[in-house]
Amino acid sequence: MIEVTNVWKRFAAPVLRDVTLRVPQGCLYGLIGPGAAGKSVLLKCLAGLLRPERGSVRIFGQAIESLDEVSLQAVRNRVGMLFQNNALFDHLTVAENIAFPLRRRGITDEAEIAARVADRLRAVSLPGFEQRLPGGLSGGQKKRVGVARATVTRADVVLYDEPAAGLDPVTSQKIFDLLRREQQEAGATVVMVSSDIDRLLTVTDRVGMMLDGALIFDGTTAEAQGSLHPVVKQFVHGEVDGPL
Amino acid sequence: MERLEGPLEAAARTVLADARELQGVFLRALYWTARGRREPGEVARQCYEVGYRSAFFLSVTMGFIGMILVFQSGLQLLRVVPDLSQLGATFLELLVRDLGPTISAMMLATRVGAGIAAEIGSMVVTEQVDALRMCGVDPVDHLVVPRFIASMIMTVVLVMFSGLVSFAAGGATAWFVFDVQPLTYANFSLLDRGDLITGLAKCFAYGAAIPIVSGWCGLTTRGGSEGVGSATTSAVVNSSLAVIMLDLVISGVGFVVFV
Numbered sequence: 001m002i003e004v005t006n007v008w009k010r011f012a013a014p015v016l017r018d019v020t021l022r023v024p025q026g027c028l029y030g031l032i033g034p035g036a037a038g039k040s041v042l043l044k045c046l047a048g049l050l051r052p053e054r055g056s057v058r059i060f061g062q063a064i065e066s067l068d069e070v071s072l073q074a075v076r077n078r079v080g081m082l083f084q085n086n087a088l089f090d091h092l093t094v095a096e097n098i099a100f101p102l103r104r105r106g107i108t109d110e111a112e113i114a115a116r117v118a119d120r121l122r123a124v125s126l127p128g129f130e131q132r133l134p135g136g137l138s139g140g141q142k143k144r145v146g147v148a149r150a151t152v153t154r155a156d157v158v159l160y161d162e163p164a165a166g167l168d169p170v171t172s173q174k175i176f177d178l179l180r181r182e183q184q185e186a187g188a189t190v191v192m193v194s195s196d197i198d199r200l201l202t203v204t205d206r207v208g209m210m211l212d213g214a215l216i217f218d219g220t221t222a223e224a225q226g227s228l229h230p231v232v233k234q235f236v237h238g239e240v241d242g243p244l
Numbered sequence: 245m246e247r248l249e250g251p252l253e254a255a256a257r258t259v260l261a262d263a264r265e266l267q268g269v270f271l272r273a274l275y276w277t278a279r280g281r282r283e284p285g286e287v288a289r290q291c292y293e294v295g296y297r298s299a300f301f302l303s304v305t306m307g308f309i310g311m312i313l314v315f316q317s318g319l320q321l322l323r324v325v326p327d328l329s330q331l332g333a334t335f336l337e338l339l340v341r342d343l344g345p346t347i348s349a350m351m352l353a354t355r356v357g358a359g360i361a362a363e364i365g366s367m368v369v370t371e372q373v374d375a376l377r378m379c380g381v382d383p384v385d386h387l388v389v390p391r392f393i394a395s396m397i398m399t400v401v402l403v404m405f406s407g408l409v410s411f412a413a414g415g416a417t418a419w420f421v422f423d424v425q426p427l428t429y430a431n432f433s434l435l436d437r438g439d440l441i442t443g444l445a446k447c448f449a450y451g452a453a454i455p456i457v458s459g460w461c462g463l464t465t466r467g468g469s470e471g472v473g474s475a476t477t478s479a480v481v482n483s484s485l486a487v488i489m490l491d492l493v494i495s496g497v498g499f500v501v502f503v
Contacts, residue, residue, distance in 0.1 A: 049374050073380050080378070087375035101379040 001025040001189045002046060002157065007055030009213075015041045016052065017213040023206070028183050028190045030204035030221070032197055032235065034244060037210040039193040040084060043159050046191060047081050048072045059157060077105055080155035080188075084162045086146040088134040094121070095130035098148045105153060120148035124178060140171040147175065151182050158183070160192040164199065172196055176203050197236060201225065209235060269384055269460045273392050276385035286390045294356050294391065295398030302406040305351050306344070310335075310410030311417045313343070318422045328422050332429030335414055341439040341498070342446075344407035345399075346491045349450035352399065353483035357458035360391055361479030364462025365472040373463065388459035392452060399451030400444070438502025446494050453486040 002023040009016035015038045023029045031039045044050040045057055048064045056063050064075055080101075088097050098117045107113060121127050124144035134142060143163060150158055163179060164172035176196075180203040183190045194200040201207065207224040209217040209232050217224065217232045227233055234242030314335055318328055364387050367373050373383045418424035458479035465475040 044374070047374075047378060049377060069382060073382075076378055077380055081375070083371040083375060085371050087371035089372055089375070104380045 001027075001060070002191065003056075003058040004042070004046070005056045005058070007042075007045060007052040007057060009038075009041055009045060009050065009052045015213050016045070019055070019210075019213070019215045021208055021215055021218060023189055023191060025189055026187050027205045028180065028192065028203060030200045030207045031191060031193045031210065032195075032200065032207060032224075033210035034235070035195075038213040039210050040161050042210070043081075043161050043191060043193055046157075047079060047159055048075060077153075078156045080150035080153055080158040082143075082146045082150040082158075082160045082163055084165060086134075086142045088142055088145055088149070090134055092134075093130065094126070094132050094134070094137070094145050097134065097145060098152050101149060101153050116152055117148075120152050123151075123182065124148045125174075140167050140175075143167060143175060144178075147178065147182075151186070154186055155188060157189045157191075158186075160190065160194075162194055163192065164194060164196045169199075172199055173202075176200065179203065197238065201236070265464065266457065266460050269388065269463065270456050272382060272384040273388050273456055273459075276382065276389045277393060280385045280389055282390060287393050290390045290394035291398050293359070294352075294394045295402060298352060298355050298398075298402060299405065301355060302348055302351050302402050303409040306348060306406035306410035307413040309343070309347060310339075310412070310414035313338075314414035314417045315421060318418060318424075322422075328418070328424050329428055330431070330434075331418055331422070331424055332411075332415065333431035333434040336411060336432065337434040337439055339407055339411060339414075340435060340443045342443075342491070342495065344410065345403050345443055345446035345450060346487060348403045348406050349399065349446075349454065349487045350484055352395075352402070352450070353454050353458075353487060354480050356391075356395065357454050357479045357483040358476045360455055360458035361462040361465075361475045362472055364388075364459060365465035365475040368463060368465040369468050369471060383463060384459070387462075388455060391455040391459065395455045396448055396451035399454075400447045403443075403447045436502070438498060442494060442498035442502065445498070446491065449490045449494060450487050453490055454483045457483045457486050 002021075004019055004021040007016050007019045008014065019038070019042060031042065033039055041050060045052055046059065048067065051065050055065070057065050059075055060078065062075060064072060067075065089100065092100065095117050098120050099113045102113050102116060117130065118127070121129060124147055126141060126144055126148070129137075129141070129145070134145070137145065147163065150160070160179060164175050167175065176199045179190070179192065182188075192200065192204070201221050201224065204221045207217070207219065207221050208215050209224070211231060217227060217229055219227070224232060224236055227236065230243050233239070234244050314331065317335065318331055321328055321331065364373070367387070373387075376383050376386055415426055415429045418429045419426060461475045461479040461482060465471045
C-alpha cells in the first residue's frame with residue numbers, strides 16, 4: 001500500500017537519509033522519534049506535499065514523487081491528513097471545514113453533505129458545533145474537528161501528524177481510541193506520528209523509529225516494546241539514561 | 245573536481261528559479277481563470293476588498309498628486325511662457341497615459357499587495373495551504389485567482405475614479421492659484437486613441453501583476469511570523485518593481501505603435 005524506498009530529502013541540512021519503509025494495507029503504523037528526526041517531513045512526502053530529492057514514494061502502486069500537481073490530486077483524493085497545527089480554515093465554520101473536502105471532490109447533494117458532517121461530528125463527540133468558528137474552539141476541539149475533516153471522505157490512507165499534541169491525558173487517550181476505531185471501521189491504512197509514545201503504542205500494529213533523518217527501527221508494536229536497540233529501548237520506555 | 249559556485253552565479257540561479265516559480269503561478273492563474281470553479285460571491289468579496297476599501301486612500305493620494313503636479317507645472321510653465329491654456333490638456337494626457345495608472349498601481353501594491361501576501365503567507369505557515377492541497381485544491385486557484393480577477397476589474401475602475409479626482413483637484417488648484425478657468429482647464433484636445441489604449445493596457449497589466457506577484461510571495465513564505473513579515477515586504481517591493489517595469493515596457497510599445 002505505502003512503499004518508501006531509499007528516500008533522501010534536505011532543506012538546509014539533510015532531513016531524510018535513505019529512508020526505506022513499507023506499510024501494509026489496513027495497518028496502523030506509528031512513527032516515533034525525538035524532535036527534528038524527520039517524522040513530519042516523511043509524512044508530507046507520503047502526502048506528496050514535499051518531493052524527495054532521491055528515492056521513491058509509492059502509494060496505491062503509483063510512484064508519486066514524479067507526478068505533476070494535477071496527477072497528484074487524483075492520489076490525494078484517496079488520502080486524508082490531519083496536520084500538526086490542525087490547519088482548519090479560519091474563515092469557515094466547523095461544518096464548512098468538514099464539508100470542504102467533500103465539495104471539492106464534486107459532491108453537491110447538500111443532504112448527503114449535511115448527513116456526513118453530522119456523522120463525523122458525532123464520531124468526534126462534537127454534535128451541535130456545526131456553526132462554530134475554529135477561533136472559538138479549544139485545542140482539543142480543534143484537533144477533533146481536524147480528525148473529522150481528515151476522515152470525512154473515507155480515504156484509503158489517512159496520515160495523522162501529532163493527533164494528541166497539547167492535549168490532556170484523558171482527551172489524548174480518547175483521540176487515540178477514536179482514531180483506532182475509525183481505522184478499524186474504514187479498513188484504512190494509517191500512518192501516525194506522535195510523541196505520546198505510551199498511548200500511541202496502545203493502538204498501533206507496527207512502529208517505526210526515526211533518528212536524525214534515518215529509520216533506525218521498523219517492526220511490530222510488541223517488537224518495539226521488547227527491542228534491545230539502545231536508542232529504541234530508551235525512547236520507548238522513556239528512560240533518562242542512554243544514548244539519546 | 246567540483247567547481248565552486250560564485251556569489252554572482254548563486255544570485256543568478258536564485259533569480260532564475262524565482263522567475264520560473266512566478267511564471268508558474270501566472271500560468272496556473274490563467275489556466276484556473278479559464279477552467280476553475282469559483283465559490284459564489286468570492287470574486288465580489290475580493291472586488292469589495294480590493295476596490296471599495298482602496299477607493300478613499302487612492303482618491304486622497306491621487307487628489308494631492310494632482311494638486312502638486314498642476315501647481316509645480318504651472319510655476320515652471322510661467323517661467324518659460326506666460327500662457328497656461330494648455331496646462332489642463334498636458335496634465336490630462338500625462339494622467340491618462342502614465343501617471344494615473346502607474347501611481348495608482350504603486351499605491352495599490354502597498355495596500356492590496358501587502359494584504360494578499362500577509363493573508364496567504366499566514367495560511368502557509370499554519371499549514372492551511374497544505375490542507376487545501378490535500379483537499380484537492382490548487383492554492384493558486386482558490387487563493388490567487390479570485391484576487392487576480394477582482395484586481396483586474398477594480399484597478400480599471402479605481403484608476404478611472406482616482407484619475408477623475410486627481411484631474412478635478414488639479415483643476416481646482418489651477419483655478420485658485422493661476423486663475424485658469426475650469427472650461428479652459430478641461431481641455432481634451434491632446435488626448436487621443438493611443439493615450440486611452442496605453443492607459444487601459446497599463447491598468448489591466450498592473451491589475452494582473454499585483455495579485456500574481458503578491459500571491460507568489462505569500463505562497464513561498466517560509467518559517468513563522470517572521471516569514472510572513474518578509475513575504476509582505478517582498479510583495480510590496482516586487483509588486484512596485486513589476487509596475488515600474490511594466491510601465492517601461494507598455495510605454496515603449498505604446499510609443500512605437502501610436503506615435
